[in-house]
Amino acid sequence: MIKLHNTLTGKVEEFKPIKAGHVSMYNCGPTVYDHAHIGNLRAFFLADILRRNFEIHGMEVKQVMNITDVGQLSGDGDSGEDKMTKGLKREGKPITMDAMRELASFYTDRFKEDIGSLNILTPHVLPKASEHIEEDIEIIRQLEKKGFTYNTSDGVYFDTSKDQNYGKLGGINKNENEGQARVEANTEKKNQKDFALWKFNKDMGYPSDLGHGFPGWHIECSAMSKAYLGEHFDIHTGGIDLAPIHHNNEIAQSENACGCQMANFWIHNEFVNITGEKMAKSLGNHITIKTLVEKGFSPVAYRYFLLLSHYRTPTNFSWEALEAAENAYKRLKIFFGFVAQQANNDMEGEVNEKYKTEFLEAIENDLNTPEALAIVWKLSKLAGDEVSYKDTLATLLYFDKFLGLNLEQNEYEIKELSDDIQKLLNERAVARETRDWAKADELRQEIESKGYKIKDSDAGQSVERA
Ligand code: AMP
Numbered sequence: 515m516i517k518l519h520n521t522l523t524g525k526v527e528e529f530k531p532i533k534a535g536h537v538s539m540y541n542c543g544p545t546v547y548d549h550a551h552i553g554n555l556r557a558f559f560l561a562d563i564l565r566r567n568f569e570i571h572g573m574e575v576k577q578v579m580n581i582t583d584v585g586q587l588s589g590d591g592d593s594g595e596d597k598m599t600k601g602l603k604r605e606g607k608p609i610t611m612d613a614m615r616e617l618a619s620f621y622t623d624r625f626k627e628d629i630g631s632l633n634i635l636t637p638h639v640l641p642k643a644s645e646h647i648e649e650d651i652e653i654i655r656q657l658e659k660k661g662f663t664y665n666t667s668d669g670v671y672f673d674t675s676k677d678q679n680y681g682k683l684g685g686i687n688k689n690e691n692e693g694q695a696r697v698e699a700n701t702e703k704k705n706q707k708d709f710a711l712w713k714f715n716k717d718m719g720y721p722s723d724l725g726h727g728f729p730g731w732h733i734e735c736s737a738m739s740k741a742y743l744g745e746h747f748d749i750h751t752g753g754i755d756l757a758p759i760h761h762n763n764e765i766a767q768s769e770n771a772c773g774c775q776m777a778n779f780w781i782h783n784e785f786v787n788i789t790g791e792k793m794a795k796s797l798g799n800h801i802t803i804k805t806l807v808e809k810g811f812s813p814v815a816y817r818y819f820l821l822l823s824h825y826r827t828p829t830n831f832s833w834e835a836l837e838a839a840e841n842a843y844k845r846l847k848i849f850f851g852f853v854a855q856q857a858n859n860d861m862e863g864e865v866n867e868k869y870k871t872e873f874l875e876a877i878e879n880d881l882n883t884p885e886a887l888a889i890v891w892k893l894s895k896l897a898g899d900e901v902s903y904k905d906t907l908a909t910l911l912y913f914d915k916f917l918g919l920n921l922e923q924n925e926y927e928i929k930e931l932s933d934d935i936q937k938l939l940n941e942r943a944v945a946r947e948t949r950d951w952a953k954a955d956e957l958r959q960e961i962e963s964k965g966y967k968i969k970d971s972d973a974g975q976s977v978e979r980a
Pocket residue numbers: 542543544545546552553554555556557752753754755756783784785786787792793794
């Protein structure tokens with residue numbers, strides 16, 4: 515039974531799909547005005563592990579992640595600068611629709627490279643906001659007919675006072691104090707919570723009988739989710755910062771337009787923090803995959819780092835923590851290589867039922883990835899003993915369908931050592947990983963008695979002839 519935390523109810527609930535065996539999922543995607551940072555990537559990683567969890571359970575997922583290439587203002591309010599325009603200015607490009615398209619296309623490609631480098635599966639549909647303007651207008655017209663909109667001098671607004679259920683996801687008051695109310699200079703709005711569905715702009719944007727201009731960011735997600743998944747679908751995801759305003763506004767638009775529930779489950783990831791603060795472009799403390807690679811890290815080591823914490827717990831990024839994650843990741847890969855060697859690369863072993871059950875229970879329990887990794891190490895400890903090498907290999911490969919750690923690609927060197935020394939070394943690596951220090955010491959003595967000296971470092975253990 516798959517259980518997931520639903521922000522809508524504040525509870526961990528059993529997940530029951532609308533259509534048996536199928537899952538429809540919408541993920542708020544990137545705004546393509548700059549490189550994604552590794553905090554953003556946690557949101558896309560959540561989408562990926564959700565999908566892999568359903569797929570490993572034999573369910574068919576339809577995953578849609580939008581590309582915001584127009585209409586998102588800086589901040590959650592209605593009066594900040596458009597992020598794409600900000601990107602054009604930063605790069606010294608002309609402020610034209612053509613230049614905006616070019617900028618979006620460049621950063622969409624970078625985004626695809628970034629998610630690929632973390633083994634985040636490419637969503638089935640990556641719709642562009644700029645290609646769904648008609649659908650935005652259609653929903654705005656529906657809302658207009660039902661009396662939910664009004665015009666000001668700068669746009670068409672949603673009237674939150676007409677919506678009895680506004681703010682279902684919670685968090686509204688918090689943001690009224692901290693965000694929206696502070697940035698609003700718009701005195702024409704009837705209510706500070708009201709938000710723009712369409713912003714007028716005579717120089718840029720799209721022709722429409724609403725007035726020349728741009729769709730609001732929130733309406734884009736309502737339109738694209740409806741276009742690909744219908745008005746009622748299973749899951750909607752995003753970072754926790756999107757819940758109070760962006761997601762409450764999406765719900766207000768979609769549910770009032772259709773008169774039905776939008777998504778059954780709303781799932782949000784907590785932040786990646788750095789030195790105690792949220793990682794954000796606006797704070798200038800963000801790190802990209804490019805920087806990580808320049809420093810010599812494997813992007814998949816960052817995936818391992820993300821797996822080490824539960825998605826609803828804030829995680830503190832530091833270079834030391836990433837290094838520790840990379841070391842553990844390397845040890846796991848080297849260990850996998852050793853198991854493959856011992857099993858003569860025979861991939862036809864059987865997945866061990868006991869460990870499979872434990873692993874599935876961990877991920878079924880609201881994606882408990884730290885627990886899932888602990889089970890991987892627990893199994894590794896028993897390889898060649900309680901579980902044969904061949905079956906360990908099959909089981910690790912099975913786990914990797916969810917973990918996405920590329921275990922079968924072995925880029926880390928396995929030294930030419932005799933099998934028995936290599937075996938003892940690997941057992942010791944596992945003992946160290948599982949903090950079984952007594953066992954690690956015992957193995958050290960055994961290796962030394964065979965004429966080798968071991969050196970331990972943060973990067974793992976190395977041996978040389980004594
Ligand atoms: P953006 O490209 O700015 O629209 O953000 C893309 C996704 O990243 C959204 O789901 C955000 O909620 C999420 N996000 C932004 N900053 C962080 C962070 N520091 N940690 C985790 N997720 C974040």
